Amino acid sequence: MTDTTTATDWQVETHRVAQRIRARVLELTILKDGCYLSQALSSADILAALYTRILQLAPLDRPLDSPPFGGVPGAPDESPSGGRFHGVKGPDLDRFLISPAHYAVAIYAALESVGRLQEGALESFNTDGSTLEMIGAEHSPGFELTTGSFGQALSQAGGIAFARRLKSDTGRTAVFVSDGELEEGQTWEGAQAAAFYGLDRLMVFVDVNGQQVDGWTKDVMNIEPINSRFLAFGWDVATVDGHDLDQIVNAVEAKEANGKPLAVLCYTDSARGIPYLDDRKPNLHYVRPKTDEDRRAFEAALEKLQEESR
Numbered sequence: 001m002t003d004t005t006t007a008t009d010w011q012v013e014t015h016r017v018a019q020r021i022r023a024r025v026l027e028l029t030i031l032k033d034g035c036y037l038s039q040a041l042s043s044a045d046i047l048a049a050l051y052t053r054i055l056q057l058a059p060l061d062r063p064l065d066s067p068p069f070g071g072v073p074g075a076p077d078e079s080p081s082g083g084r085f086h087g088v089k090g091p092d093l094d095r096f097l098i099s100p101a102h103y104a105v106a107i108y109a110a111l112e113s114v115g116r117l118q119e120g121a122l123e124s125f126n127t128d129g130s131t132l133e134m135i136g137a138e139h140s141p142g143f144e145l146t147t148g149s150f151g152q153a154l155s156q157a158g159g160i161a162f163a164r165r166l167k168s169d170t171g172r173t174a175v176f177v178s179d180g181e182l183e184e185g186q187t188w189e190g191a192q193a194a195a196f197y198g199l200d201r202l203m204v205f206v207d208v209n210g211q212q213v214d215g216w217t218k219d220v221m222n223i224e225p226i227n228s229r230f231l232a233f234g235w236d237v238a239t240v241d242g243h244d245l246d247q248i249v250n251a252v253e254a255k256e257a258n259g260k261p262l263a264v265l266c267y268t269d270s271a272r273g274i275p276y277l278d279d280r281k282p283n284l285h286y287v288r289p290k291t292d293e294d295r296r297a298f299e300a301a302l303e304k305l306q307e308e309s310r
């Protein structure tokens with residue numbers, strides 16, 4: 001969906017949401033002198049497509065605030081789960097689970113962009129006592145699970161999808177994972193179990209941005225060929241350009257009820273929207289403006305992204 005002259009209304013609006021995500025996280029990167037920026041650049045279109053077009057989530061009456069951390073959710077205290085930003089749960093509604101906890105700022109920006117997180121809430125981002133943590137946890141907006149130790153959410157999503165099938169829910173369970181998490185053994189145990197139990201209402205969206213903390217994923221621990229690996233595990237697989245809204249949405253719409261879970265492999269660019277960062281690849285896991293030239297380039301990129309967000 002690069003040619004906006006032929007884009008339909010939803011594509012134009014969803015593209016704006018994606019640019020707002022990028023702009024917001026870049027703004028915070030400048031303000032905080034560093035942030036998980038590249039993750040927002042790579043995943044913005046996937047998240048925008050999910051929140052505006054793919055997921056069936058209950059609407060909220062109004063954007064929610066995220067009060068300070070009041071203890072972990074669950075008994076005996078009643079601290080709210082970050083899942084409430086996805087609306088009330090329902091048998092015919094979807095669930096959306098986030099696995100890579102360092103993508104939290106991209107999730108907060110996405111929630112703000114689609115009117116689920118109150119504007120201004122991000123002012124407390126990464127400050128003591130705030131639930132808008134740099135590394136999200138089960139109390140952070142959008143998060144139902146604590147998954148800072150990676151590779152866990154696919155198994156948990158499979159468990160949730162399995163339980164939902166026992167209850168005859170018709171809603172789908174979606175989980176977002178990063179490509180570095182495919183290096184984790186538990187990911188593949190989860191994939192194996194999901195196929196074994198025939199969980200065809202389970203969908204995993206992978207942000208294949210090619211990088212992990214120590215460099216290119218292919219150099220640290222190669223995960224390719226991801227497509228044939230998932231196929232071999234008994235999944236349906238769609239390989240898409242993770243910046244092409246049509247391709248992402250169509251991958252889900254083409255899914256048949258055939259007893260197989262779906263993996264949508266979204267190949268992305270971790271500098272998308274800020275070409276200035278191209279030269280720093282693959283060292284974009286955590287981005288700081290280091291020089292005055294960086295700061296000037298970041299400010300210029302912010303202006304452009306904000307312009308495209310309106």
Ligand SMILES: Cc1ncc(C[n+]2csc(CCOP(=O)(O)OP(=O)(O)O)c2C)c(N)n1
Nearest residue numbers: 100148149150178179180181211212213285
């Ligand atoms: C089980 C586990 N091992 C190692 C880490 C440390 N770690 C934090 S971020 C990261 C990189 C993960 O890859 P990815 O999410 O693809 O990186 P990105 O694309 O965000 O740079 C690693 C290995 C962790 N959080 N959990």
Ligand SMILES: [Mg+2]
Nearest residue numbers: 179180211212
């Ligand atoms: Mg990655």
